[in-house]
Amino acid sequence: MQLERGNLSRRGFMQRSLAGLAGAGIPVWFGKDLVAAAEQAQAQAQNVSGTNTIKVGLIGCGGQGNDDAGTNLRNARGMARIPGVRFVACCDVDRERRETFARSIHPGETLPHTGDFRELLARQDVDAVLIATPDHWHALTAIAAMRAGKDVYCEKPLTLTVEEGKALVRVARATNKRLQTGSQQRTEFNGRFRMAAELVRNGRVGRVRSIECRVGDNPLGGPFQVTQPPAALDWDFWMGPTPRCDYVREKCHYTFRWWYEYSGGKMTDWGAHHLDSAQWILNMDTGGPTEVEATSEPPRAQPNCYTCHPHFVVTYKYPGDVTVRCQSRGENGLRIEGEDGKWIFVARNKLEASDPRIISEPLPANAIRLPVHLFQTRNFIECVRNRQQPICNVEVGHRSCTVCHIGNIAIRTGQRLHWDAEHERFVDNAAANQMLGREMRAPWRLDA
Ligand SMILES: NC(=O)c1ccc[n+]([C@@H]2O[C@H](COP(=O)([O-])OP(=O)(O)OC[C@H]3O[C@@H](n4cnc5c(N)ncnc54)[C@H](O)[C@@H]3O)[C@@H](O)[C@H]2O)c1
Numbered sequence: 265m266q267l268e269r270g271n272l273s274r275r276g277f278m279q280r281s282l283a284g285l286a287g288a289g290i291p292v293w294f295g296k297d298l299v300a301a302a303e304q305a306q307a308q309a310q311n312v313s314g315t316n317t318i319k320v321g322l323i324g325c326g327g328q329g330n331d332d333a334g335t336n337l338r339n340a341r342g343m344a345r346i347p348g349v350r351f352v353a354c355c356d357v358d359r360e361r362r363e364t365f366a367r368s369i370h371p372g373e374t375l376p377h378t379g380d381f382r383e384l385l386a387r388q389d390v391d392a393v394l395i396a397t398p399d400h401w402h403a404l405t406a407i408a409a410m411r412a413g414k415d416v417y418c419e420k421p422l423t424l425t426v427e428e429g430k431a432l433v434r435v436a437r438a439t440n441k442r443l444q445t446g447s448q449q450r451t452e453f454n455g456r457f458r459m460a461a462e463l464v465r466n467g468r469v470g471r472v473r474s475i476e477c478r479v480g481d482n483p484l485g486g487p488f489q490v491t492q493p494p495a496a497l498d499w500d501f502w503m504g505p506t507p508r509c510d511y512v513r514e515k516c517h518y519t520f521r522w523w524y525e526y527s528g529g530k531m532t533d534w535g536a537h538h539l540d541s542a543q544w545i546l547n548m549d550t551g552g553p554t555e556v557e558a559t560s561e562p563p564r565a566q567p568n569c570y571t572c573h574p575h576f577v578v579t580y581k582y583p584g585d586v587t588v589r590c591q592s593r594g595e596n597g598l599r600i601e602g603e604d605g606k607w608i609f610v611a612r613n614k615l616e617a618s619d620p621r622i623i624s625e626p627l628p629a630n631a632i633r634l635p636v637h638l639f640q641t642r643n644f645i646e647c648v649r650n651r652q653q654p655i656c657n658v659e660v661g662h663r664s665c666t667v668c669h670i671g672n673i674a675i676r677t678g679q680r681l682h683w684d685a686e687h688e689r690f691v692d693n694a695a696a697n698q699m700l701g702r703e704m705r706a707p708w709r710l711d712a
Pocket of ligand 1: 329357397446517533
């Protein structure tokens with residue numbers, strides 16, 4: 265869904281947008297709200313003046329940092345494309361990456377840049393930060409940012425551990441800062457995941473029996489070679505709170521995802537999206553499962569091989585006798601099974617049901633509806649201005665990420681674990697509870 269109306273009349277814009285959405289399989293009854301939101305965004309944009317510019321600093325100038333920021337001018341979700349938003353500084357421990365971003369985000373300008381996020385956070389001209397570092401840096405940088413008075417857009421998975429998530433929630437409350445988690449399935453993809461949630465919550469498939477989240481296999485790889493880090497990269501700072509080790513290219517940019525030391529593999533990479541959608545569909549944003557167990561295949565055992573389990577099936581029990589399965593195999597997306605053979609399958613580019621009328625028939629006027637937002641980034645900037653809570657606020661991001669983390673703990677322990685969502689602890693399992701947090705390498709510590 266694009267926002268630009270250009271020279272089109274209101275009616276023309278509505279018709280063209282609805283036709284485009286229909287071509288993407290979105291029925292008119294649902295698409296109307298999306299078009300109205302696009303019109304509203306345009307109207308709001310006209311009211312933004314230079315005096316209420318939101319000044320943003322980027323921490324982590326890699327693939328997703330550039331995507332969220334909008335270095336590509338055609339990317340409508342990019343923060344820099346939102347009227348009244350300016351990037352004023354950037355930070356990356358890789359000098360080449362920060363220099364490239366500094367030169368490219370606002371053509372004709374070069375932003376001040378640094379390799380130390382604490383210098384960026386000390387700047388008085390930064391109102392908000394966009395954090396797109398690898399996962400092991402999310403909590404520390406977000407906590408420091410909120411303490412420095414900045415609102416935070418932090419990429420998913422929000423954390424590396426459950427303890428980090430609890431700390432983030434505490435600090436966001438104490439500082440009254442806004443935090444948006446960058447898991448954009450509640451806003452983007454033409455509202456498909458919202459439609460699935462609304463249809464299910466209004467009983468279109470009857471009682472939900474199970475949800476299958478398919479997130480993809482982790483790659484098997486290695487042993488990889490130890491080499492010298494590139495001259496532009498501060499490898500020690502990149503490792504930060506994680507155990508010190510020799511540089512291996514495959515541990516660093518992008519492929520950090522496949523090492524438990526820095527991330528959680530597909531369980532957190534895609535789980536932070538699909539398990540977040542499952543929690544939303546089940547209306548479990550402040551809760552979670554009661555039980556989790558897993559089967560998996562082990563990664564390669566030699567040193568310097570990817571550490572995440574390549575294939576896995578994680579089974580959660582939720583209150584109300586609902587099973588959620590997060591598995592590496594199958595077509596990426598969520599399949600929601602209800603009663604009498606009714607189901608819905610939702611992916612980023614697809615929404616299907618056992619009977620097409622489950623989707624095509626409009627929901628009644630008194631149906632449960634969920635908030636309509638076009639982009640995760642835009643919702644964040646609105647909340648920085650109006651102080652409302654973003655759609656994936658810190659609690660939502662933390663709870664969804666917790667589901668991913670306890671799934672990984674089930675994979676790594678091979679045990680059936682009982683989860684007390686209220687107290688955020690495993691029941692009677694000291695070893696598993698130990699895995700809810702991790703020691704940090706000095707001088708870094710989770711100071712919250
Ligand atoms: N929402 C989405 O759809 C989506 C998509 C892709 C990635 N992501 C998330 O975005 C994050 C980044 O992923 P990526 O693919 O862009 O990784 P990447 O490796 O391309 O980029 C991360 C950047 O952060 C930098 N960095 C590391 N430590 C830093 C520190 N302490 N201070 C400043 N910079 C630091 C690295 O040098 C690197 O340039 C991950 O958490 C990932 O899960 C989200």
